[in-house]
Amino acid sequence: MPPRLTAVTQGHRVTTLELFFDLVFVYAITQTVQLMSDRLDLLGLGQGVMVVAVLWWSWCSYAWLGTTVRADEGLARFAMLGAMAVMFLVALAIPEAFGDFPGGLHAPLLFASCYLLVRVLHLAAYLGAAREDAALRSVVLRSTAPGLCGALILAGAAFTTGGVQLALWVVALLIDYVGVRAAGARGWQVPAPAHFAERFGLIVIVALGESIVAIGVGIGTLPISWPVVLTAVCGLVLAASMWWVYFDVVAKLAERRLAAATGLERVRLATDSYTYLHLPLITGIVLVALGMKKALLYVADRDHHGPAEALHGLPLWALAGGLALYLVTLSALRRRNQGTWNVQRLVVAGLLLAGAPLLELVPAAVLVVVVTGVMVGLISFERVRFGERRRTMLTAGQ
Known part of the structure; x- marks a missing residue:
């Protein structure tokens, strides 16, 4: 050197x-x-x-x-x-x-x-x-x-x-x-797998931070009302739930798998799990940020959007599709690192895409509440249904 x-x-x-x-x-x-x-x-x-x-x-x-x-x-x-x-x-x-x-x-x-x-x-x-x-x-x-x-x-x-x-x-x-x-x-x-995994975890945090920034940008200089407060808080909970489903188990197991591998196997894991599979993960977050920005604009801008007006078109599909892409990618990460798919996350992703046309019928604020509720429900289901397995997996390498 x-x-x-x-x-x-x-x-x-x-x-x-x-x-x-x-x-x-x-x-x-x-x-x-x-x-x-x-x-x-x-x-x-x-x-x-x-x-x-x-x-x-x-x-x-x-x-x-x-x-x-x-x-x-x-x-x-x-x-x-x-x-x-x-x-x-x-x-x-x-x-x-x-x-x-x-x-x-x-x-x-x-x-x-x-x-x-x-x-x-x-x-x-x-x-x-x-x-x-x-x-x-x-x-x-x-x-x-x-x-x-x-x-x-x-x-x-x-x-x-x-x-x-x-x-x-x-x-x-x-x-x-x-x-x-x-x-x-x-x-x-990849001589330091912990450093490598941490770098990619931090860029996920950066992207999730943008989804929070998008909430504020969507409101801009518009007056704050109770619907805006509710929608903004739900948007923050949505970002937190996206953090949860990545960092609670997926990120830890991916890092552990990377550290356990050696030589070319470690390099291939780093390339697949991080370089390539994190691209759709980040893309999904960016699309969610776009959808959230427009949803908050619909809720806050009463001069151009009514209280019952629904988010429609590309912003709606960006929000639902971006979240679905995020969940599918997390399942793919599990497939690459553990050999099995995360079925419940694939199901939720499918429900988001299938239900997107129906979400065009509800007000933008209700849309954000529904999408946030879906993510909170997914986390709750996994904690109850797979809580013991989660504890076993996280303590296995300690």
Whole structure:
């Protein structure tokens, strides 16, 4: 290991610089929710999901770097701070990522250029970390090439619009995501599984924080009434329930499974459970944030929405569908780590999707109460039905 880089060892925990780095993504997620909120159609939804995928891949790159070398020491510190500055520019450009506003810089090209620079900084830092490790250096080069190619396609997409532009984004990200998968696990290292799992748990907290921010943003400067208070509290309970179903058991067992694995098996688990399966998890949270933002607006804005007006269209499906996606992904995480599906969560996800048309018939405030009640009911059922199994599973490794 070069003297200006410090290798991560067993027992390493998340550094304050990594926490500081995550703050940029708080703003980026807020910008993404606003992007979808400003264009409530399938194209706008697709654009938002693509931005989430870009943000996720950028964040994951540095999460993996921080599990190889200490992020707060030597050259890695400057790479993290440099990437943080560039990602802030990416976040600033999100509202114009698919359509440049008159005047100023060409924002779609700025977005793509900054994403390319983020990947280049990551490559430089990782090559420094791998200077004495041929296997790591080889896999870094193999996995970075598709990312650079994808970033160049995004740059080309900056000069297109509409469906063609979105299709180019899809192609670029598929090349990046599939390319990393095709590069294989050999060469990657996860020397501190607790640190790795903690990093991903913290980014889930960041995303859940955005769902709470969306409640306040949805209200804005509108007057607070009792329906607003009730809906806002229910929104907070909904966010807390999403925290519960992830951190109460799933996160702990995933970390334990990762720590028990060794070598290539650990790397494959880290890639599957965290790098790939946490993407739909974060996407689900972002969609819920979009739905909550619009629901609170309907409840608070009495000049444009009546007290009995229902949330409809894309915001409703974002709320119900995002929550369903979140639950399905949690079940998939259990399948990857324990070999079985979480049936009750799949059932609840199906009920949310099947019941979405009926939820268009109730006032927005009632919708939030119902969805929150479903999540609280799921947690209560699991605590009663599987309480003993939960205690056994959580104490088995102690």
